[in-house]
Amino acid sequence: MIAFILFSLIAIFSIPPQFMEKGVIVKSVDKNSTIFNQGLRAGDTIISINGNNINNFEEYTKEINLFKDSFLDSNETKKLSIKTKNLEIISLFSKPDFDNVEVQNIPATRIKTGLDIQGGARAMVTSQDHKLTTSELDDLISISQERFNVYGLTDLVIRKASDLSGNNFMIVEIAGSTPSDLESLVSQQGKFEAKIGNETVFSGGSKDITYVGRTGQDAGVYDCFTSQEGEACDFKFVIYLSEEAATRQADATANLSLNISSGGKYLEKQLELYLDGNLFDSLNIGEDLKGKVATQIQISGSGIGKTRQEAIDDAKNNMKKLQTVLITGSLPFKLEIVKIDKISPVLGDKFARTIFFAALLTIVGVFLVIFFRYRRIKISFAIVGVVVTEILITLGLAALINWNIDLASIAGIIAAIGTGVDDQIVIVDESRRNKEDSLKQRIKNALFIVFTAYATAVVSLLPLYWAGAGLLRGFAFTSLIGITAGVFITRPAFADMARQIEERELENQ
Amino acid sequence: MNEKLSIFYDKHYKKILIIPAVLIILSLVYLGFFYSQQGDIIYKDVSLTGGTTVTIDSNMSISDLQLKLIGQFPNLALNSLSDNSGKQTKIILIVPEKPDQILPVLEGILGYRLTQDNSSVEFTGSSLSQDFYNQLVRAVIFAFLLMAVVVFLVFGQSKKIKSYCIILTLASTRLTFPSSRFLSVMVIILVIVTFFYALYISKEKKYYLYSLGSLFAFILLYIFPYYYLILPLIVLLVIIYTRVSIPSMAVILSAFADILMPLAVVDLIGMKVSSAGIVAFLMLIGYSVDTDILLTSRVLNRKQQPVNNAISGAFKTGVTMTLTSIIAVAVGLVVVYSFNSILNQIFTILIIGLAFDLFNTWITNASLIKWYVEKTGR
Numbered sequence: 084m085i086a087f088i089l090f091s092l093i094a095i096f097s098i099p100p101q102f103m104e105k106g107v108i109v110k111s112v113d114k115n116s117t118i119f120n121q122g123l124r125a126g127d128t129i130i131s132i133n134g135n136n137i138n139n140f141e142e143y144t145k146e147i148n149l150f151k152d153s154f155l156d157s158n159e160t161k162k163l164s165i166k167t168k169n170l171e172i173i174s175l176f177s178k179p180d181f182d183n184v185e186v187q188n189i190p191a192t193r194i195k196t197g198l199d200i201q202g203g204a205r206a207m208v209t210s211q212d213h214k215l216t217t218s219e220l221d222d223l224i225s226i227s228q229e230r231f232n233v234y235g236l237t238d239l240v241i242r243k244a245s246d247l248s249g250n251n252f253m254i255v256e257i258a259g260s261t262p263s264d265l266e267s268l269v270s271q272q273g274k275f276e277a278k279i280g281n282e283t284v285f286s287g288g289s290k291d292i293t294y295v296g297r298t299g300q301d302a303g304v305y306d307c308f309t310s311q312e313g314e315a316c317d318f319k320f321v322i323y324l325s326e327e328a329a330t331r332q333a334d335a336t337a338n339l340s341l342n343i344s345s346g347g348k349y350l351e352k353q354l355e356l357y358l359d360g361n362l363f364d365s366l367n368i369g370e371d372l373k374g375k376v377a378t379q380i381q382i383s384g385s386g387i388g389k390t391r392q393e394a395i396d397d398a399k400n401n402m403k404k405l406q407t408v409l410i411t412g413s414l415p416f417k418l419e420i421v422k423i424d425k426i427s428p429v430l431g432d433k434f435a436r437t438i439f440f441a442a443l444l445t446i447v448g449v450f451l452v453i454f455f456r457y458r459r460i461k462i463s464f465a466i467v468g469v470v471v472t473e474i475l476i477t478l479g480l481a482a483l484i485n486w487n488i489d490l491a492s493i494a495g496i497i498a499a500i501g502t503g504v505d506d507q508i509v510i511v512d513e514s515r516r517n518k519e520d521s522l523k524q525r526i527k528n529a530l531f532i533v534f535t536a537y538a539t540a541v542v543s544l545l546p547l548y549w550a551g552a553g554l555l556r557g558f559a560f561t562s563l564i565g566i567t568a569g570v571f572i573t574r575p576a577f578a579d580m581a582r583q584i585e586e587r588e589l590e591n592q
Numbered sequence: 593m594n595e596k597l598s599i600f601y602d603k604h605y606k607k608i609l610i611i612p613a614v615l616i617i618l619s620l621v622y623l624g625f626f627y628s629q630q631g632d633i634i635y636k637d638v639s640l641t642g643g644t645t646v647t648i649d650s651n652m653s654i655s656d657l658q659l660k661l662i663g664q665f666p667n668l669a670l671n672s673l674s675d676n677s678g679k680q681t682k683i684i685l686i687v688p689e690k691p692d693q694i695l696p697v698l699e700g701i702l703g704y705r706l707t708q709d710n711s712s713v714e715f716t717g718s719s720l721s722q723d724f725y726n727q728l729v730r731a732v733i734f735a736f737l738l739m740a741v742v743v744f745l746v747f748g749q750s751k752k753i754k755s756y757c758i759i760l761t762l763a764s765t766r767l768t769f770p771s772s773r774f775l776s777v778m779v780i781i782l783v784i785v786t787f788f789y790a791l792y793i794s795k796e797k798k799y800y801l802y803s804l805g806s807l808f809a810f811i812l813l814y815i816f817p818y819y820y821l822i823l824p825l826i827v828l829l830v831i832i833y834t835r836v837s838i839p840s841m842a843v844i845l846s847a848f849a850d851i852l853m854p855l856a857v858v859d860l861i862g863m864k865v866s867s868a869g870i871v872a873f874l875m876l877i878g879y880s881v882d883t884d885i886l887l888t889s890r891v892l893n894r895k896q897q898p899v900n901n902a903i904s905g906a907f908k909t910g911v912t913m914t915l916t917s918i919i920a921v922a923v924g925l926v927v928v929y930s931f932n933s934i935l936n937q938i939f940t941i942l943i944i945g946l947a948f949d950l951f952n953t954w955i956t957n958a959s960l961i962k963w964y965v966e967k968t969g970r
Contacts, residue, residue, distance in 0.1 A: 199933070202708070207720070246727055261708060266692075421720040423691070427647075427712045434931060441927035448919040456912050494868070494938050498875050501920055505882050505913040512909040532889050535746050539885070540878040542738035546731035547874065554724075555871055562875075 092475065105138045106130040106168075110185040110238060117180050121172045123165070129186065131166040140188045147181050154178045194482045197489025197557065198426055200434055204261040206269045206423045207244070208253045210416040215251040217243075223253055223414060225407045230273045231255075233361045236262070252421070261425060270420045275411040276357045279335040279368070284354070285328035287412025294323040295409045302406070304398045307391055314394035318402040319383035322409060329378045337374035342367075358408055382409075438493060446470065449504055457511070466507045469577045473503050476568045477561055492557035499565020502540055506533045506569065510578050514585055522585060526578045537570045598900045605959045612956040616849055619856040626859050633855065637864035640725040642718025643688040646698065648711045651680045660701050665689060673932050684932065691715050728870040730768040735877055736851070737765050740829070740844045743881070747888055748837035752799055755790035759783055759806045760829055763813045767822040776814075783810055839892060842960035843884040846952040850880035853952070854945040868934035872941035879917060879942070880949040883910040884957050891961050899965050903958050910953060918946045 106128045131137055132146040150163060160175035198205050208223075209215055215223070224241050231239055239257040246252075255269055262268065275287030285291035296302040302320030309315075324332070339350040349367040356363045366382065382405060386398025446467055454463040477496055481488055513529035514522060540562075547559035627633055638645055654670045661668050665687045673682040687694050691713050699706055706713075716724075741761040748754055762779050790803040813821065833841045851873055858865060887906045894902035925939035 204708075246723060250723065263707065419717070420715075421717040422715065424714040425708050425712060426714070427708055427710065434933075437928060437931065441924050444927060445920045445923045448923045449916050452912065452916045452919055456908075490934050491868070491871070494871070494875075494935060497920070497924060498878070501879060501917045502882065504916050504920070505879075508909060508913050508916070509886060512905075512912075516905060528889070528893065532886055535742070535885050535889070536878075536882045538742045538746075539739045539881045542742055543735035543874060543877045545738075546734045547871065555867065558871055 092479065105136070106189060107137060107140055107143045107186040108189050109167075110187050117174070117176060118172070118184060121174050122170055123167070123172060123184065127167040127169065128189065129165060129167050133164055140186065143186055150176075151178055151181070194478060195485055195487050196435065197487040197492065198256060198258065198424070199490045200488070201258060202426045203256065203258040204265055204423070204425045205257075206255045206265065207421050208255070208269055208418050209250060209421055211419040212416060214249065215253075215416070217251065219414065219416065220251045220253060222407075222410060223418075225403070226273060226411050226414070227253065227255065227269070229363075229404060229407050230268070230359055230411070233358045233363055234262075234268065265425070266420060266423065269423075270418045272414055272418065273411045274357075274359050275408055278355045278357060279332070279339075279352050282331075282335050284332045284335050285324055287409070289413045289415075291325055291328040292322055292409060292413060293325055294321075295406055295413075296321040297406055302402065304386075304395055304402070307394060310387070313387060313389045314391045315385055315387045316391075316394040316398040317383060317385045318398045319381050320402060320406060322380050322382060324378050324380060326376070326378060329376045332372070333374055333376040336368060336372055339368075339373060341370055341373075356405075356408055358411060363408055364405065442474070445500075453508070462511055465577065466504060466511070469507060470500055470503055472572075473499065473565055473569050476572065477565045480564055480568075481561070486560065487557070488561075489557045491555050492561040495558040495561030495563075496565055498558075498562045499569065502536065502566050503569045506536065506574055507577055509533060510574070514578075530574070530578065533570060533574055537566055540566050601900060601962075605962050608955055609959045609963075612849060612952065615853060619849075619852045622856050623852075623859070634859060634865040634869075635862060636725065637866040637869075638686050638688070638721075639716055639866045639868075640721050641688065642716055642721040643686060644691045644694055645714045646685040646691075646694065646706070646711060647713075648683050648685075648698075648702070648706065649681065650683045650702070652683065652702075654683055657683065657685075657701065661685075661697065664697060665694065671932075673930060675930060682932075688718075724867055725870075728867055732851075732870065732874055732877075734765050734768045735874055736847070737761050737768075737826070737829075739847065739877055739881060740833070740840075743843050743847075743885070744833055744837060744840040746885075747840045747843070747892065748833075750836055751793050752790065752802075753832060753836050755786050755793070756802065756806050757829065757832060758786045759790075759810050760825060760832075762786075763810045764822050764825040764829070766810075766814055767817055767819055767825070780814075783807070838964045839888050839961055842957050842964065843881065843888055845960070846884050846957040847877060847881050849952045849956060850945060850949050851876060853948045854941060857944050857948075858941065863937070863940070866934060866937055869937045869941055872938040872945075875938070875942060876945040876949075880945065880952070883913060883949060883953040886910050886913070887953060887957055888961060891965060899962055903962065907954060907958075911950065914946055914950050914953075918943060921946070 109123060109125050109127045109129060129137055129143065132143070133150075135142075135146060137143050137146060150161070154161065154177075158177070160177045162173065163176050164171060164173040166172075210219070220243055224243065228241055231241075236257060238259065239255060241253060241255050244252045244254050257265070273287070276283050277285050297320065302318075304316050304318045307314060307316040336350060339352055341347045342349045342351045348370055350370060350373060352368070353365040354368050355365045366384075372380070384398070384401050384405065386394055386396070386401050388394035388397050449470070450463050450467050453466055454460065457463065474496060477499065478488075480486075481492070486492070509532050510526065510529040513532070514525045516525075544559045544562050547555050623633055654672050658668065658670050667688050669686040671684045671686075672680045673684065674680050685694065685698070695706055695713070704710075738761065741757055744757055745754055748757075762783050766776075766779055787803060787807045790806075791800065830841075833844060854876065855873070858869075863869075886909060887903070890906040891899060891902045921939050921942045925936065925943065928935050928939075
């Protein structure tokens with residue numbers, strides 16, 4: 084049991100203990116920013132700026148504001164040095180450069196809290212008119228993921244959910260502050276446009292793009308070769324355009340000349356792909372398309388990697404991204420937000436502290452009742468000790484698998500504690516009566532009761548795993564872990580302890 | 593148990609059963625009446641009927657706010673939250689309308705924009721919440737059926753009938769939910785295992801036929817779920833449990849009363865149950881059964897002891913168990929009360945349920961098991 088406690092503590096606090104670390108952790112860096120090019124990435128820990136140590140968010144903000152205030156006009160650049168745990172960046176930055184970087188205090192534990200505690204938004208989306216099939220849902224999720232990325236939202240989780248009536252949903256969860264136009268972002272299909280110069284040549288939707296090849300002959304990685312930096316693979320896939328769209332493209336390319344630097348293979352302008360108004364990618368236009376009304380177009384690109392497999396995977400990934408963007412706006416259903424919650428993050432800290440306080444008081448209360456009943460300090464401490472261990476193990480496991488602790492999970496932990504204390508009381512009582520039976524037999528009787536209770540508890544919790552589109556899954560999860568850890572680890576350990584205490588008392592008699 | 597109490601109990605234990613009997617009948621009648629008035633067995637809150645909940649930081653008077661909004665939003669409900677010194681800190685608005693209908697009006701009255709920094713908004717669509725409600729209720733029925741069969745397996749005597757009961761129970765649980773791959777696979781595996789077990793232990797021809805028959809019935813029900821069959825199936829299970837194992841039936845009946853009576857109380861006090869509240873009832877199933885299992889196990893395995901001693905010994909243990917749970921939940925409720933989260937309702941329902949559990953385990957279940965012991969001499 085001690086092993087489990089240590090393991091859980093390590094899982095929760097990580098080694099070296101996170102709450103002792105100084106600095107701020109980078110939440111996100113805009114990919115198109117100077118600072119990204121200098122090597123700063125999400126997940127880095129900033130420990131000093133311009134030689135001054137940064138211990139927390141306030142100090143970081145102070146330093147950055149000092150830096151910003153020192154600018155006389157917004158066009159100049161000034162030197163700044165940033166030290167992270169792994170590297171040092173010394174470069175010239177302009178005033179707005181640090182608006183592209185989001186940081187936060189290093190969290191004290193590895194426990195991730197759910198939205199209802201740390202604040203954030205959750206939206207559940209499904210189709211208005213018919214039940215989403217799994218493949219439609221997959222498409223929707225890929226598209227949404229790309230759109231959110233392009234929008235700049237990276238700290239989010241999109242998952243599938245289905246309830247027991249066979250309905251499928253997409254659930255989007257964003258931690259922290261969310262954009263005020265989240266509803267429109269989520270409930271609309273997104274706008275895709277392909278432009279040459281400033282002219283829109285075709286847009287997303289089945290009117291212009293009638294087909295996007297995704298499998299078989301129409302799409303795939305077809306060629307790989309070794310290059311200087313490693314391996315590279317090419318992919319291609321077909322799309323069909325409507326007559327109108329093809330004509331528009333022919334008109335737009337008719338007067339373009341060839342791009343000399345590419346050896347005349349491509350036209351001077353590129354096909355720019357815009358997702359929700361933001362530039363997503365630019366493709367070279369082959370010279371054979373100049374002025375031609377082509378309803379069947381081949382899109383190609385490549386992927387790279389250190390090994391061939393990496394290159395193939397990268398190529399497949401890039402292909403999927405392009406395919407996703409091209410099917411944007413063409414999903415054959417209207418979306419509906421069936422649930423949306425926007426929770427203010429102010430609740431967070433205070434609530435966590437209150438829960439902790441409640442847990443402490445509860446443990447004291449339980450201790451008092453037990454002590455009042457048994458009048459033995461050792462037993463009272465033993466029971467309370469086992470309860471605390473159970474909580475630690477549950478939290479440790481949750482931290483290990485990055486499970487979000489939300490209010491439902493907390494309710495589950497409480498349920499597990501209640502059952503846990505009950506079981507221990509059974510063991511203590513059973514081992515103290517019936518002195519005719521051997522101690523072993525008595526503990527066996529107790530464990531019989533405990534295991535039966537465990538079985539009934541498990542079966543009564545299982546349906547929650549699926550009911551309600553998994554929103555209450557947190558409760559089922561923490562309860563199940565708590566009572567299972569209880570039955571298989573702490574209960575037998577406690578029985579051992581009870582036995583030792585009893586034997587010692589027998590000797591003392 | 594001291595002498596006087598023991599003699600009293602011996603004389604009157606059957607008559608004591610009148611109290612729970614009356615309470616159960618009263619609860620059923622009340623719930624029936626409630627159902628005919630409200631169309632359902634509980635008052636549902638906005639998470640189960642659909643609607644918007646807005647929480648804002650404000651100490652504005654809620655009666656003022658009510659006057660200003662009630663015209664446009666006739667089904668408005670307003671609550672206020674205060675901190676420990678009694679000062680109002682937040683206002684909670686609940687309306688069946690969507691956020692884009694209530695928020696602009698509210699912003700107009702308050703005079704500032706409601707953003708994520710100064711407010712929380714939660715919205716559930718009405719068809720989704722109706723779905724949630726249906727599934728949660730079915731989850732409770734499902735859980736109760738499975739719990740009943742586990743209890744029967746542990747305390748029942750006849751192996752053959754236990755196997756048939758498993759298949760029957762799995763058939764009824766299948767009828768509580770229309771579809772789900774994982775569940776279906778699990779259930780099918782369990783049924784096949786049980787079928788072979790039933791075959792294994794009943795080598796007589798007639799039981800062979802029973803096994804085949806029940807397997808066939810299960811497959812039929814699985815492919816063509818006749819949902820109206822669930823009630824007759826449950827009645828059949830009740831009859832089997834009562835005929836084969838009264839102790840099991842006693843536990844199941846107490847557990848049932850432990851859900852029924854708090855439900856009636858919750859309706860009486862007008863509590864609007866949320867999805868978390870239904871989960872609390874689910875938790876109650878697990879909690880309340882613990883003490884019943886303890887009692888039954890102690891009495892049935894008591895060897896030479898007189899029944900009353902076994903009962904009173906179990907009583908000491910069981911009451912400690914329930915009391916620690918009540919204290920834990922009560923403390924939790926007091927501490928998190930001001931946050932007005934789903935935990936409030938969960939804790940409240942648990943306290944009510946645990947209080948009834950004290951009654952149902954030690955009056956209902958105890959008298960029933962004593963009756964059984966006296967009658968059969970087990």
